Amino acid sequence: MTRWNVLEIALYGVGDRRRIITFMPDTVNIITGASGTGKSAIIDAIDYCLGSSSCGLPFYVREHATAVAVLWGLGDQHMIVGRRIPRAGKGTEQMFVRSGRKLTLPATGDRLEGATNRDTARTMIERAFGIGDIENPALKDVSKKGRATVRDITPYVFLSADVIISRSNLLHDMNRVEKARDIKATMPFFLGATDQESILAERRLRQLQVGLDRLERDAKLKERSKGKTAERSMALLSQAADIGLAEAPTPDATDQALFSQLYAVTQTDALAVTIREGDDLAVLEVERRGLVRELQAMRERRRSLVLAMREMSGYESAVSGQAHKLGLVKHLKLSDGRCPVCESTNEAGRAAADQIRTSLEVVDHEVLAVDRLRPELADEQIRLDASLAEQTRRLREVEAQITAVIRQRDASGAAATLAHQRALVLGRVHQFLEMTTQDVESVPTNIASLQAEIAALRDRVDPEAKQERLRDAEIVIGNYATEMLSELPSEMPVFRSRLLFQATPKVTIIEPIRRAALALSEIGSDQNYLAIHLALAFSLQKHLADVDAPVPGLIVVDQISRPYYPEGGDEKSLGEMAKDTDRSAMRRIVRFLFDETNRQAGLQVILIEHAFINDDEDYVKAVRGRWTLQTNEKLIPPGWPSRT
Template sequence: MNRWNVREIAFYGNGGRRRTLEFDTDKVNVITGASGTGKSAIIDAIDYCLGSSDCKLPFFVRNHAEAVAVHWTQGDSDLIVGRKIPKAGSGTNQMYVRSGRNLKLPDTSEALEGPTNRDTARALIEKTFGIQDTDNPAVAAKAEKGRATIRDIPPYLFLSGDVIISRETLLHDLNRPEKARDIKATIPYFLGAVDQASVLAARTLRQLEAALAKIEREASAQERSQSLLTQRSMALLTQAQGVGLVAELPSPDASDKLLLDQLAGIASSGVASTDTRDSEARAVMEDERRGLVSELQTLRAKRQMIKQTIREATGYETAVSGQSHKLRLVEHLKLDDGRCPVCDAQNSAGQAMAEQIRNSLSIVANEVLAVDGMRPRLDDHSGHIENLIGSKYSRLKEVEAQLAGLVRVEEESVKTGSLLQERARVVGRIDQFLETTAKDFQTASTDTTSLVSRIEHLRDRVDPQARRERLRDAENMVSAFATEMLVDLPTEVPATGSRVVFSSAPNLSLVEPSRRAVLAMAEIGSDQNYLAIHLALAFSLQKLFETIKAPVPGLLVIDQISRPYYPKGGDEKRLREMEKDDDQVAMQQIVRFLFDETARQAGLQVILIEHAYIEEDPEYVAAVKGRWTKASGVKLIPSDWPLRN
């Protein structure tokens, strides 16, 4: 046996009581019987001992059993996981984990060894099963999204009653939103498309890319803010010049630091500055503004002409490209041997014709070269004009802001009639600007060199293309396995003869054979079809896990393959109790599939929970580990167990 199977499940009660279920490894095991005997609690017990946060064991079990333990085995290796059962509410945090060789379940719950908390128990089970990297504290952190844990394997172990004939739910727990997220995030790991390191690298990569995008957005906003800072600083300096607080304006190319320093100097000097107003300042700015407007008009006209030229060149390029194909004639015509290219005779008329063809081909070749050389120069010139327009437009906005400041100063000076008062107002505006707005704009730039380097390194490690290819390969393998298995199971149209298409979304569809229509799960119809599809998928995933050595136990716990054929509830059912002969044949066909497919897959164990007792099949009868019927009175928890303390 090369995969983990369940050897025993034990329930512990008061007074040293123990109820033990024993199973054969690498085989089909059947527990059959009546409803209400606790058969379905086998799934709940295994799930609970895999570290579930919830305890879904039935009320009767909780009232009479105080602990449960599962004995796993792989060859000569053993793993015993035990856990206290709460009377009500969520699962207990106290667990017991012990691994080694030749281990046996203790007789009482008090003798369970390896007490620990639930998180540590999960990590120990993960390490035993082979879920990688559990020794790394960063990897083992519960908050890591997408990291596979022991809680992500139940969907591949259990075909529970709410799933096995469901038209909507493909895997166990996939119908629970809080579980579906983790199933979807970790399925690439279990399908062998990624390892734990690449899962975490991909998560870190997403975080770093988001951080870089945020820095770039902030840098872009800062750049826009710096442009606004320049405009406001120049406007204030223009106002200061207008009231004689500064002799001349700085250069349009002056840095923001120089502008702010000059404003700070004005603020510190206050209103006592000498009147150094230049009466020509406004006239100079008006002249510059008119010049900029004129230049912009000229540049825009040039831009329009260049666009028209590019459009015409594009049309000409299309025509010349068509003619360029004529150059290929040179490969077929012998124009240099003195013979006529039409009749292959050697005469003067033929030579003249060859010369004309050569001339024509030369013209076409020159046209192609001319077009190829002209287009890049046109594009470069167009880009140059666009850059000039942007530069001139930015300067125009600065000049207009400065003019607006001068006009405002003059208007306010007229109103107040006092230069000193106007200077005080300008100095006040500068003070307020330096104390508030300018400080908001002054943010330290962030060096992203190291961040970009880390992102590039992680992108190399994640290799999304290789991940997609490995994932696609796994999907194709599961689809092929399931298609083959579906042939061995009883189905109805449209599932009969259909091809299974599995996606790691996870999702499944069928391609029916007659019209090759792609059918979603909800469109397939018939409980018998849904039963066949779920069985084929469950066994196909287990076959893939065996092939790629995935860290998933070789276990399938199946809750009633007879659901489409028997009414719900009641006592143990016999094959002859089915109303239709076709249903009896279908039931026997499914049983054969279970035994044959389990035998084909090395290390696979099946625990079948059933109402049906198929006494017509000797192999089925031999696989029965318990018949919990109303007549026998046998149950998961014996009726004579006392209530727990």
């Protein structure tokens, strides 16, 4: 036994009752029997003892059993995991975990050892299976899904009734949105494409990137807010200056200087000051008109500059084309006095050579001139754009000051006294300072250190290498599954087809005739779905063993005969199947289970089945229980009393 297998499952009832089901490691184990005997609850029992948040055991089991325990084995290493069974509602938070060598299940549920809470129990199971014991305190308050857990192994070990012939549900629990998300997130870890440290690093990287994006957005908002703050500060100071509470702000005043002036206004005795002589509104209006004229001239200059650059670009293209064409004759001997065409010595030839040489020199000078002027014009445009932005900003400030002064004078008409006017302005200044000072004086976050940590995490995660390893795992699993499909009974379009696997997770069937790529939902036929799910389950387990993944070597299969028998009833024989082809298909599937289990070291199969094949020696030897109407044997023995 090279991988963890289930050795025993025990159910405990009232009055020291105990029901044990024994399984053999590294081989196929079969429980056959009638419907309603509790066979499918074997999956629920194992799942419940893997720390599920809810109890999926059926009502009859809850009514008669008080606890359940599973004995896991890996060589002589054992682990017992037990849990109380609630009569109704969700699962209990208390669990029991005990690890050691050659352990045995206790005789009664009261003797289960290692009581602990569910979270701690899951951590202990993860350590035993080999799921890395890694915690990152920075992640705990953000998300419970910081890493792979024992709850993420169930898609690889359970081939339950809602999966085995499903056309939409690829793996156990994938029909639940939150579980589908977890399966996708942790599959690269289990397939060997990444490790727990990388999973945590990826999680941390995503959180830091979100935080950095938020900080950068906040920084931009603060920059915009600061621009507005300067306008509002100047507007308030202009109002204060108009009624003698302050000096008019200078155009080049810094934010800190503006705030200092505003603080000085709040300390002014409104009754003691006198109105300063002069018309600030007229001064501001003169400045506004000058700024408008300057901006008009600058915009006209920029338009001319853009036009010149556009024309220069067209001229450059033409000159470059000429230079390229004339460059073809540079290999001719233009300086030896001969004709460049016939190489004879005559005046006409010398004149032609001089003309070509002169043309080449002119074009070369023009190309150099364009190359020299282009960066100069580009630099000039940058300078002009900066001046435009600065003058536009100042114009907004002046217009805001003018508006503020006009509003102040309009409000003055409603104010009974000068003191009242000053009180209104002082109130506006106080309110503005209270609302903005905290933002302006806040300590900036060190974005550079955050960016450095993100860069370091990216180097550690190496997403390209992870994707290559994941792609390799997908190819390997797809090849395994394709080979296994050929051993299982199927119909077109699955017959002789190729299975492609993606770790999203998803399968695609490439049918052999038209090479059409078919999604799972397009396949049709329960027999085809059975073959696909079996091939995928066993190919995943094969790859998990290859990469030494921390997943038990266990597949629990709930009824491979579903396509061939009607629902319900007692244990069935092959003779009860309607078609010879169905009987032959059933034998091929059973043979596949035994052969593949023998080929994969450490793999254990628990098959829950209606069928009993009495003429198959391997099948008969693998049966661990026949829960039929004749034997009256069930998961919960009929004589057990109900819980009080």
